[in-house]
Amino acid sequence: MKQTSIPPYVHEIDGEMWLIEDDRDNLKVSYRIKEMIYTAQSPFQHIMIVDTYDFGRMLVLDGVVQSTEQDGYIYNEMITHVPLHIHPHPKKVLIIGGGDCGAAREVIKYKQVEELYFCEIDELVVHASKEHLTGVSAGLEDERVRYLFADGIQYMKDHKNEFDVIIVDSSDPVGPATQLFEFDFYENVFHALKEDGLMVCQSESPLFYREVMENTYRSLQQLFPITKQYLAVVPTYPGGLWSFTLASKQYETFITPDFEQTTKYFNQEILQASFALPSFMKK
Amino acid sequence: MKQTSIPPYVHEIDGEMWLIEDDRDNLKVSYRIKEMIYTAQSPFQHIMIVDTYDFGRMLVLDGVVQSTEQDGYIYNEMITHVPLHIHPHPKKVLIIGGGDCGAAREVIKYKQVEELYFCEIDELVVHASKEHLTGVSAGLEDERVRYLFADGIQYMKDHKNEFDVIIVDSSDPVGPATQLFEFDFYENVFHALKEDGLMVCQSESPLFYREVMENTYRSLQQLFPITKQYLAVVPTYPGGLWSFTLASKQYETFITPDFEQTTKYFNQEILQASFALPSFMKK
Incomplete structure (x- = not known):
């Protein structure tokens, strides 16, 4: 079930990759990505682990940040x-x-x-x-x-x-x-x-x-x-x-x-x- | 010294106005704007007051959120x-x-x-x-x-x-x-x-x-x-x-x-x- 394509939460802007957390209507947070580490679709949700500049590696489920190495x-x-x-x-x-x-x-x-x-x-x-x-x-x-x-x-x-x-x-x-x-x-x-x-x-x-x-x-x-x-x-x-x-x-x-x-x-x-x-x- | 033009921190995306706080290299926060209330350039900085959906009115100096009605x-x-x-x-x-x-x-x-x-x-x-x-x-x-x-x-x-x-x-x-x-x-x-x-x-x-x-x-x-x-x-x-x-x-x-x-x-x-x-x- 692993995917290699870029998930919808990741955007390329001016040559940089950004994770854009846009589950909320009125507030979006964007994290600059150093490296895409892992993406997969499980029977329950979309799973992604990315390495970011400010927060280190992050676990992202259905586009929402769950846990990071930094905090x-x-x-x-x-x-x-x-x-x-x-x-x-x-x-x-x-x-x-x-x-x-x-x-x-x-x-x-x-x-x-x-x-x-x-x-x-x-x-x-x-x-x-x-x-x-x-x-x-x-x-x-x-x-x-x-x-x-x-x-x-x-x-x-x-x-x-x-x-x-x-x-x-x-x-x-x-x-x-x-x-x-x-x-x-x-x-x-x-x-x-x-x-x-x-x-x-x-x-x-x-x-x-x-x-x-x-x-x-x-x-x-x-x-x-x-x-x-x-x-x-x-x-x-x-x-x-x-x-x-x-x-x-x-x-x-x-x-x-x-x-x-x-x-x-x-x-x-x-x-x-x-x-x-x-x-x-x-x- | 008041301006009427749209300041560089405000972007129109899909017909909606967003304040994008991008003073940091690796993290950007975007707030959906209800209404632009006030903008001016003082001798010291760019001043903006916007009404946002989640945080009410906000004071923004040189593109950085300083104070909001919500928090x-x-x-x-x-x-x-x-x-x-x-x-x-x-x-x-x-x-x-x-x-x-x-x-x-x-x-x-x-x-x-x-x-x-x-x-x-x-x-x-x-x-x-x-x-x-x-x-x-x-x-x-x-x-x-x-x-x-x-x-x-x-x-x-x-x-x-x-x-x-x-x-x-x-x-x-x-x-x-x-x-x-x-x-x-x-x-x-x-x-x-x-x-x-x-x-x-x-x-x-x-x-x-x-x-x-x-x-x-x-x-x-x-x-x-x-x-x-x-x-x-x-x-x-x-x-x-x-x-x-x-x-x-x-x-x-x-x-x-x-x-x-x-x-x-x-x-x-x-x-x-x-x-x-x-x-x-x-x-």
Whole structure:
């Protein structure tokens, strides 16, 4: 299924190649490309890895930037280290999505994690990332990782009372990820967690997709006794400011776990600070 | 000096007008324009105010977005409320730059401020903003504001031991603002402050202009006993994450001042959280 033709998101302007991210009607971001590394059409989406001048290599799905070597670690550290600094015994962890492998890489830095189930629907994204996006995915060779390559929606229906931590690392609520933002899915996540389990999901930009963020919070608040939102900066996502929603059955205080402290963004002060919300988000 | 022709930063594509911010070699951001509101060439720079779909009205200087109705308040609140939550008696405040009038508007929310000197080199930017960018500049009719329309570099050479708080709200270190990032200027700011005075300046993106940020910190650290950096998110600045540097002769603890609490981003938790720095900034 690999393509060699130039995908529609790549344009030649004055002899230079540019990736033009134009999924939004009113804002377009253009990245100058050093080299086209990989393109393929999977059964689920168009996959591209390009090397850019300012952000290094980038994973691009259906024309939308997902992760980059320059700033991908911020998102991946924040979606993993925050829940793993709250759950005191994260033995069995599940990641839904996260095909760039960056979240999985962070989770296995915790010695307490005995099994990491990695449920990404699109096998080709994982293979492409492991081969061509090593700045994000490297270091993931670990026998605790179980690759599933399955539909996270269905997987959640089939599993009950099994996981300590579930991390929903989805793309935007369009295409294959749409159902990962629906109440029924969150309800199944609730039941797939053990009685002291917790989950975290990316919940989009508080500036540009405020409705998605608010709906996520409201859905999870109906299911879990503890629901909180936190923020990080992701330069290559529109608006820069990005929200995550944490929903927990029992734990909410911060702990100091034993983990390989190689983070570039996350630290104890950032952990505390990420839960400080701007006034416009408190309403 | 007003122009009616279309400036070089505005392009017509498929019948739509787009502002293309292309000051950077490897990253271009394009904003769809609803309406061209104002363009002029001042003795210092090209000034433009456009109404855009996602960000409302925008002030654009030499093709670079400076402030928008949608997100300009984040920057303007963070460059003002942080120093004014540290200095306990800010009677005489100076703003250098800040032509969009947004920082000035925040400062006059403090009753303790008796005089606000507003030293912007380009009178035309202030007039254009007050007339056409009211979402950022409105509410500035206050008899405590003294407009100077002077060169901040020279103004700092001529004033000693005079101000409680100096806010350096400059544009990027290109064009008219270059000297506002140099050691000589900071030295003059030090001397223009009273013996318990403090200053704050915007110090660019920690991701894309790290050298500027680090140089600013090092210069101020040589002059002031207390130097700290803090962060905010500014979606329309490249990289989203933005740094500010605070340098103080005496005060460094947070206070709870009496001010008109109408902020949309800033609050006490954000104040604390903004000083938490990512691991890559701590080195």
